[in-house]
Amino acid sequence: MLNKALNSRLTWLVGLLAFAGTAMADYGLNMTEGVTPFSAEVYELHMIILWICVVIGIGVFGAMFYSMYAHRKSRGVEPAQFSHSTLAEVLWTVVPIAILVVMAIPATRVLIFMEQTTDAEMTVKITGYQWKWKYEYMEDGVEFISSLHPDSNAARQVGSDIDPATVENYLLDVDKPLVLPTNTKVRFLITSDDVIHAWWVPALGWKRDAIPGFINEAWTEINEPGTYRGQCAELCGKDHGFMPIVVVAKSPEEYAAWVAEQQGDAVAETEAAQREWSFDELMDRGSDVYAAQCAACHKPDGTGLPPAFPSLASSAVATGPVDAHIDLVVNGRPGTAMQAFGNLLSDVDVAAALTYTRNAFGNETGDAVQPKQIADAKRG
Amino acid sequence: MSVTATELDHHDDHDHKPSGFLDRWLFSTNHKDIGTLYLVFSLVMFLIGGSMAMIIRAELFQPGLQLVQPDFFNQMTTMHALVMIFGAVMPAFVGLANWMIPMMIGAPDMALPRMNNWSFWLLPFAFAMLLSTLFMDSGAPAAGWTLYPPLSLQGGNSFAFVIFAIHLMGISSIMGAINIIATILNMRAPGMNLLKMPLFVWTWLITAFLLIAVMPVLAGAVTMLLTDKFFATSFFNAAGGGDPVMFQHIFWFFGHPEVYIMILPAFGIVSEIIPTFARKPLFGYVSMVYATASIAFLSFIVWAHHMFTVGMPLGGELYFMYATMLIAVPTGVKVFNWVSTMWRGAMTFETPMLWALAFVILFTIGGFSGLMLAIVPADFQYHDTYFVVAHFHYVLVTGAIFAIIAGVYYWLPKWTGNMYNETWAKIHFWWSVISVNVLFFPQHFLGLAGMPRRIPDYSVQFTEFNQWSSIGGFAFGLAQVFFAIILIHACYYSKKKAAAQSWEGAKGLEWTIPSPAPHHTFSTPPKINKDQLAAGHLD
Numbered sequence A: 001m002l003n004k005a006l007n008s009r010l011t012w013l014v015g016l017l018a019f020a021g022t023a024m025a026d027y028g029l030n031m032t033e034g035v036t037p038f039s040a041e042v043y044e045l046h047m048i049i050l051w052i053c054v055v056i057g058i059g060v061f062g063a064m065f066y067s068m069y070a071h072r073k074s075r076g077v078e079p080a081q082f083s084h085s086t087l088a089e090v091l092w093t094v095v096p097i098a099i100l101v102v103m104a105i106p107a108t109r110v111l112i113f114m115e116q117t118t119d120a121e122m123t124v125k126i127t128g129y130q131w132k133w134k135y136e137y138m139e140d141g142v143e144f145i146s147s148l149h150p151d152s153n154a155a156r157q158v159g160s161d162i163d164p165a166t167v168e169n170y171l172l173d174v175d176k177p178l179v180l181p182t183n184t185k186v187r188f189l190i191t192s193d194d195v196i197h198a199w200w201v202p203a204l205g206w207k208r209d210a211i212p213g214f215i216n217e218a219w220t221e222i223n224e225p226g227t228y229r230g231q232c233a234e235l236c237g238k239d240h241g242f243m244p245i246v247v248v249a250k251s252p253e254e255y256a257a258w259v260a261e262q263q264g265d266a267v268a269e270t271e272a273a274q275r276e277w278s279f280d281e282l283m284d285r286g287s288d289v290y291a292a293q294c295a296a297c298h299k300p301d302g303t304g305l306p307p308a309f310p311s312l313a314s315s316a317v318a319t320g321p322v323d324a325h326i327d328l329v330v331n332g333r334p335g336t337a338m339q340a341f342g343n344l345l346s347d348v349d350v351a352a353a354l355t356y357t358r359n360a361f362g363n364e365t366g367d368a369v370q371p372k373q374i375a376d377a378k379r380g
Numbered sequence B: 001m002s003v004t005a006t007e008l009d010h011h012d013d014h015d016h017k018p019s020g021f022l023d024r025w026l027f028s029t030n031h032k033d034i035g036t037l038y039l040v041f042s043l044v045m046f047l048i049g050g051s052m053a054m055i056i057r058a059e060l061f062q063p064g065l066q067l068v069q070p071d072f073f074n075q076m077t078t079m080h081a082l083v084m085i086f087g088a089v090m091p092a093f094v095g096l097a098n099w100m101i102p103m104m105i106g107a108p109d110m111a112l113p114r115m116n117n118w119s120f121w122l123l124p125f126a127f128a129m130l131l132s133t134l135f136m137d138s139g140a141p142a143a144g145w146t147l148y149p150p151l152s153l154q155g156g157n158s159f160a161f162v163i164f165a166i167h168l169m170g171i172s173s174i175m176g177a178i179n180i181i182a183t184i185l186n187m188r189a190p191g192m193n194l195l196k197m198p199l200f201v202w203t204w205l206i207t208a209f210l211l212i213a214v215m216p217v218l219a220g221a222v223t224m225l226l227t228d229k230f231f232a233t234s235f236f237n238a239a240g241g242g243d244p245v246m247f248q249h250i251f252w253f254f255g256h257p258e259v260y261i262m263i264l265p266a267f268g269i270v271s272e273i274i275p276t277f278a279r280k281p282l283f284g285y286v287s288m289v290y291a292t293a294s295i296a297f298l299s300f301i302v303w304a305h306h307m308f309t310v311g312m313p314l315g316g317e318l319y320f321m322y323a324t325m326l327i328a329v330p331t332g333v334k335v336f337n338w339v340s341t342m343w344r345g346a347m348t349f350e351t352p353m354l355w356a357l358a359f360v361i362l363f364t365i366g367g368f369s370g371l372m373l374a375i376v377p378a379d380f381q382y383h384d385t386y387f388v389v390a391h392f393h394y395v396l397v398t399g400a401i402f403a404i405i406a407g408v409y410y411w412l413p414k415w416t417g418n419m420y421n422e423t424w425a426k427i428h429f430w431w432s433v434i435s436v437n438v439l440f441f442p443q444h445f446l447g448l449a450g451m452p453r454r455i456p457d458y459s460v461q462f463t464e465f466n467q468w469s470s471i472g473g474f475a476f477g478l479a480q481v482f483f484a485i486i487l488i489h490a491c492y493y494s495k496k497k498a499a500a501q502s503w504e505g506a507k508g509l510e511w512t513i514p515s516p517a518p519h520h521t522f523s524t525p526p527k528i529n530k531d532q533l534a535a536g537h538l539d
């Protein structure tokens, strides 16, 4: 294994080769070592294979440049006429095979380590949606949606006039991060509800595709408390670049406190779904839900991007019978980007968003959709 | 081989070209004219695909969305790839094959001249249809050139046009491949044994078999997409009992050999050029042939290295890692052979040689990153990042396209009878080779630092390298406009005439005929003098 000093010297060398003289210290040049046992191993593998390539490259290109210098016609050399050498040819077949075998051994070991998802202390199910993530803590009964932070979302619109440099963690921040305990083996079950996504946080050392109809497994054990950022890594439609991932690693005690708080919120939310909501309350909450969940496709002003994302302003659905509208939002429209929001949002949020879309953008139906109606629709 | 001479006698043997413009170009059955058509078509597509890359690089010049909507950005990345792969690189190689293979093996024309005409003329229609989707309501395809479902099925009805266009391209490629195999196996001049053929012919023969094997696989994959989208089948729809990952297996069973379809003929071109300017026979001719064949064989059994993150069983991941690493061996043999060819030669550095040398170095860098990508645990980090983008552009731009440009400068004197302007061509080379590295080298760093590919906007810490990359991109793009100017000048305005033997050290039958090559060559098979052949030293 390579020592750290050697690694950092190599990083420096590679940087120098590319941009001699430019100060590169501020920018990421190399793969992160990460914060898990696996990510450190991956980093080591990456550095070994990089070194092997650099050494072979220096040998081959060195021979080539020497030849270009020494064996030039302008120096009056006579060309030799040899055209094969069995010894050389055998050598440069056998030696590379040996190097590959040497490389394959640690790679195999690390891969086997990576695939050991057993003995996890907790399980988080990750579901990809266009364009957000849903996290379910299987043991603790906590679940929520995590999507692009509103500040980044405002700045990233075409013609927003907001300088991304002024937004904290532009495009790498979410409204609600995934919280995990440190020094705990966490198993992930990864799937998708629509198209293929890939869940990737570089500091954890891997990415895994989220595929509809499949459940992939992976694991991590984070050693250091901190905030780790990543992104969806598989093209998943127009807002593929805008579905970040944020993992906040806390000590097991802080994590337990966080879980208790979440469970309290969930109880409050269930109670809220039982009561009657006023029109103004629904409109208020609805405009927030709309901005976070709907505006990416249907646009903040409801005009959408037809034909893929229909306009809601005076649309037949948003101004038509309320039951059909509820059905569409709760169950989605298969084969399109319109998701089944019944599985995705709370009954209150769905009711609020419906109320909002039926009374904004010039749609003046006056309907106040109640959370109970959503619960009824889900029961079928 | 004795049959070929007599069988070819009924080829109509007039010396003059057809006079009318349509007669000459639309109804052409002449391998040289069809070769020209392919090459001109490829140059046009190269510039169109390049303009799309300029839009991509302009949007990525700084964080935030300045120029285009994300969906249009995705259309650009998808179309850029489809146009460059199927419109620029593959037709350029077929064009070179059309021009050079008959002249290299002493044949009067391609074996199936009418089919040759049809193979070419399908392409303008296919690409007109593909490009027309940009102007349709539902837009051009935006799910990436790999067309992964379910995302690709979310597009609108323009998808049907895309699939039909891909079918046409596939038919064109398969017919081209059949023609090349038939020509090479049946029409070699007496004495041109298989192991006397120039390496360009060898690499194309093997490439043609790859094409015939995998283009139907692509056709099958996209046809299943078509029925899933329009006829309610569920091949790839999990909700209907289908399997979205199966598409990826089928696609990459085509896709990996496709990568070699785009690089084996490049190996051939470089193996012609380096011996010429080193004035020394190609080192290890026979091992070059075997290395090419083993790369082609291996290309069929490594496809899932594009899919390490889909969640394969451990055994599958290990197998595909080992098999992929193995490709480094025959590829290494080729690089070592090229360097040994230069060793103790008497080198000069005319433009074709400069491009060939840049190919050897930069393609090898792309090969190194390819080897890194084969290491599965590391691929879990590299996959779908700019590291991959850097990797495949090193093998496709500084690999395939550099070799094509090298080949064009090398054989242009034979095609036109004129020399290009050497000073301009050298400026074109240095300008390109510097800018292409400014364009793609920083992308390695971007990927390692965590920037995913196919995103229209990025976090601010990626700004500097993206700006380098965009500046390099604009400079490289401009250099290729200059290339087009150099070519037009060489074809129509150059005063410097080329000799039959345009390069001092060149060997091969193509240099025994006058420059420009007459409309019909080798109507009677040449007597082969083995000193004229690059592989003539082998006995």
Ligand SMILES: [Cu+2]
Residues within 6 Å of the ligand: A128, A131, A196, A197, A198, A232, A233, A234, A235, A236, A240, A243
């Ligand atoms: Cu995604």
Ligand SMILES: [Cu+2]
Residues within 6 Å of the ligand: B255, B256, B259, B302, B303, B305, B306
């Ligand atoms: Cu591959």
